[in-house]
Amino acid sequence: MKAKKKKGSIFKLLLFSLILMVLVALIYYWPRVLRIKELYNDACAIANKSELSDFNGSQTTIIYDKDGKELGSMRDTKDMYYVKYDDIPETLVNAFVVMEDRDYYKHQGVDYKAIVRAVIANKKANEIVQGASTITQQLARNIYLSQDVTWERKVEEIFLSQELEAKYSKKEILEFYLNNIYFGNGYYGVQAAALGYFQKGVDELDLSEMAFIAAIPNNPTKYNPLTKYDNTVNRRDIILHELYEYNFIPELDYLVAQNETVTLNAKKEMNHNNSVVTYARHCATETLMGDYGFTFRSNFTSEDDYNKYCDEYESFYTYCQQLLISGGYVINTSIDMKAQAALQESIDDNLSWSSEVNEDGVYSLQAAATCIDNSTGQVVAIVGARSQDLVGLTLNRAYQSYRQAGSAIKPLIVYLPYLQLGNTPDTIVVDQYMPNGPANADNSYAGEMTLRDAVKYSKNTVAWNIFQEITPSGGISFLLNMGFHKVWMDKNYNAAALGGFTYGVSSVEMAAAYATIANDGYYRNPTCISKISHINGQTVWESSEISSERIYETNPCKMMTSMLESVVESGTGVGAACFNATVAGKTGTTNSNKDAWFVGYSKYYTTSVWMGYDYPETLTSINTKDIFKDYMEQIHTGLDKTPFEEYDSTSKKSNEKESSPNKKEKSTISDNINETLNNNDNKASDVNDLSTKAVNENGETIDGGANSDIDKDVKLEDEGGGANSDGDQDAPTNND
Numbered sequence: 001m002k003a004k005k006k007k008g009s010i011f012k013l014l015l016f017s018l019i020l021m022v023l024v025a026l027i028y029y030w031p032r033v034l035r036i037k038e039l040y041n042d043a044c045a046i047a048n049k050s051e052l053s054d055f056n057g058s059q060t061t062i063i064y065d066k067d068g069k070e071l072g073s074m075r076d077t078k079d080m081y082y083v084k085y086d087d088i089p090e091t092l093v094n095a096f097v098v099m100e101d102r103d104y105y106k107h108q109g110v111d112y113k114a115i116v117r118a119v120i121a122n123k124k125a126n127e128i129v130q131g132a133s134t135i136t137q138q139l140a141r142n143i144y145l146s147q148d149v150t151w152e153r154k155v156e157e158i159f160l161s162q163e164l165e166a167k168y169s170k171k172e173i174l175e176f177y178l179n180n181i182y183f184g185n186g187y188y189g190v191q192a193a194a195l196g197y198f199q200k201g202v203d204e205l206d207l208s209e210m211a212f213i214a215a216i217p218n219n220p221t222k223y224n225p226l227t228k229y230d231n232t233v234n235r236r237d238i239i240l241h242e243l244y245e246y247n248f249i250p251e252l253d254y255l256v257a258q259n260e261t262v263t264l265n266a267k268k269e270m271n272h273n274n275s276v277v278t279y280a281r282h283c284a285t286e287t288l289m290g291d292y293g294f295t296f297r298s299n300f301t302s303e304d305d306y307n308k309y310c311d312e313y314e315s316f317y318t319y320c321q322q323l324l325i326s327g328g329y330v331i332n333t334s335i336d337m338k339a340q341a342a343l344q345e346s347i348d349d350n351l352s353w354s355s356e357v358n359e360d361g362v363y364s365l366q367a368a369a370t371c372i373d374n375s376t377g378q379v380v381a382i383v384g385a386r387s388q389d390l391v392g393l394t395l396n397r398a399y400q401s402y403r404q405a406g407s408a409i410k411p412l413i414v415y416l417p418y419l420q421l422g423n424t425p426d427t428i429v430v431d432q433y434m435p436n437g438p439a440n441a442d443n444s445y446a447g448e449m450t451l452r453d454a455v456k457y458s459k460n461t462v463a464w465n466i467f468q469e470i471t472p473s474g475g476i477s478f479l480l481n482m483g484f485h486k487v488w489m490d491k492n493y494n495a496a497a498l499g500g501f502t503y504g505v506s507s508v509e510m511a512a513a514y515a516t517i518a519n520d521g522y523y524r525n526p527t528c529i530s531k532i533s534h535i536n537g538q539t540v541w542e543s544s545e546i547s548s549e550r551i552y553e554t555n556p557c558k559m560m561t562s563m564l565e566s567v568v569e570s571g572t573g574v575g576a577a578c579f580n581a582t583v584a585g586k587t588g589t590t591n592s593n594k595d596a597w598f599v600g601y602s603k604y605y606t607t608s609v610w611m612g613y614d615y616p617e618t619l620t621s622i623n624t625k626d627i628f629k630d631y632m633e634q635i636h637t638g639l640d641k642t643p644f645e646e647y648d649s650t651s652k653k654s655n656e657k658e659s660s661p662n663k664k665e666k667s668t669i670s671d672n673i674n675e676t677l678n679n680n681d682n683k684a685s686d687v688n689d690l691s692t693k694a695v696n697e698n699g700e701t702i703d704g705g706a707n708s709d710i711d712k713d714v715k716l717e718d719e720g721g722g723a724n725s726d727g728d729q730d731a732p733t734n735n736d
Contacts, residue, residue: 408588
């Protein structure tokens with residue numbers, strides 16, 4: 001009897017526990033249950049209100065300058081290229097079905113078997129290797145929803161896809177999809193792609209060409225025909241194989257198409273002074289990326305880590321660019337077209353002595369420059385090339401090219417960190433020959449000298465010694481904290497002290513970094529975007545959301561400015577002085593004068609200037625200071641000639657004889673500066689595939705750098721890079 005009672009008690013306890021667990025689960029998940037019901041109702045409402053006009057036309061995204069004048073647009077209106085389903089070749093339709101949604105004709109908007117397959121495949125790979133979105137889901141997301149990676153968006157997408165399938169036929173959905181999918185370079189829809197890449201209508205495309213354009217939408221960046229042609233051809237071959245395997249095309253047609261060489265006949269559009277448009281598009285895309293939660297990084301642990309980030313970046317970039325191109329946005333920028341015209345004119349006039357062009361008709365000698373308004377931290381002018389009437393949107397060297405910085409990098413990673421350790425412009429350092437170190441440009445050594453004079457005459461030996469004490473990782477950490485994109489791999493190389501990097505820096509990065517000095521050590525991520533809003537007036541993002549980050553201390557920045565004034569007054573920067581503005585700045589040239597820089601600032605503006613050849617060659621004349629001077633004098637017209645604030649000479653030690661810190665100070669340098677290095681994982685990063693690069697035991701690059709293809713809208717006319725510097729060439733006796 002007792003045993004029966006005991007069993008009964010256990011059963012009641014288990015039953016009570018089960019009921020309790022169910023109640024707890026209901027309480028915990030009930031808000032989500034209610035939210036799912038809301039999402040279902042929203043999806044039904046969207047589908048009920050949907051009409052054909054939702055799929056065959058949209059507003060154009062317009063870009064404006066600071067005065068509200070139109071600079072350009074993200075694309076032409078979509079309905080110019082809308083084609084009916086019956087006018088699209090059946091094979092082209094099949095190419096998308098076989099690659100994107102093989103069971104399209106069997107499901108009702110959602111392929112649950114594909115979802116299960118994707119979950120299993122992704123779990124095995126421990127990353128996203130397979131998607132499960134149907135064509136209908138992609139259409140629903142692109143037209144009605146956002147690209148947010150959240151469970152709510154995914155659930156609503158599933159509900160909406162099922163409702164759309166209930167309202168429209170399979171043919172109609174395919175028609176909508178093929179007219180709205182993005183094909184890169186501003187082309188939306190199959191007709192726009194056919195006209196843009198081949199100057200043919202879709203009904204004129206042969207089998208190979210159809211498979212070729214069908215290859216693009218999977219990743220318009222990776223399969224961009226204008227910049228990644230081989231990638232597009234490889235995916236074309238995969239599509240042809242799948243069409244053959246699933247009996248959509250006969251074997252003979254498959255073999256002929258696979259062996260056909262696809263010849264592009266891209267639409268020719270003349271673009272004048274397109275640097276502003278390409279940069280504004282890029283900044284707007286990255287602004288949306290940040291607004292949608294993308295985490296930018298500039299520091300990486302390995303090449304695999306970097307490459308994984310590159311893939312994530314490109315995918316997210318494509319999503320946000322598609323939103324801008326198809327979403328009907330208004331983009332307001334900080335671009336001042338008077339300043340823009342002045343900067344372009346200064347570059348064109350000062351490089352007019354060279355008229356040599358490469359095989360594509362592009363000027364061989366090139367320049368890039370960026371100007372930032374110090375009061376806002378925003379870009380007001382940017383030039384990525386000399387003026388030419390060229391086809392398409394060409395390479396914008398101001399933010400897409402990475403070149404060796406030479407001595408222009410020294411203030412950022414050598415001297416400012418050194419000043420923060422208690423040194424001053426009057427600190428005594430030693431300039432002496434080092435058997436295993438760099439030489440000075442004029443092969444002369446001054447012995448004991450002040451830090452001010454070492455900066456003024458750009459003494460390589462002094463910078464080298466200080467950088468060894470700071471440590472390369474400590475110095476590079478300051479660049480990483482300012483979002484420099486391609487220096488993370490140089491954290492262990494002393495050659496960075498003299499501007500010798502594996503890849504290099506861009507003029508946008510250099511302008512933003514020097515603007516940080518002018519802004520008392522506060523860094524602001526460079527952009528030209530002031531506001532992004534929908535065509536209906538709803539604000540998406542505005543510049544009031546720009547934050548600043550402390551990188552350097554204030555007094556060391558004032559000390560650095562004072563020393564850089566000396567550079568312009570009587571050092572390597574003589575010739576950059578402006579009659580109507582007080583300026584500070586630094587020259588930088590690499591070995592054999594293959595890259596030349598001048599970066600400087602006034603109280604009002606910071607401007608960085610680079611010149612060189614896309615495929616590095618020795619410069620016979622250097623005009624960076626002339627470009628800087630002519631431009632800065634123009635934009636300072638009507639402004640007061642305001643001096644810089646003086647630094648506090650009593651707050652730090654001065655007149656101390658030290659060629660290097662002692663052991664205790666060295667430990668402090670390593671501890672304090674390297675602490676910042678561990679906090680760099682969330683910095684802004686434009687990305688590109690790494691090109692092969694060799695670095696010797698001294699950390700010096702053996703071969704030249706490479707320009708990067710970042711902007712997803714541009715056709716790159718050239719590629720090239722820079723040679724690194726094992727000794728700065730900008731001493732007073734040099735032509736810079």
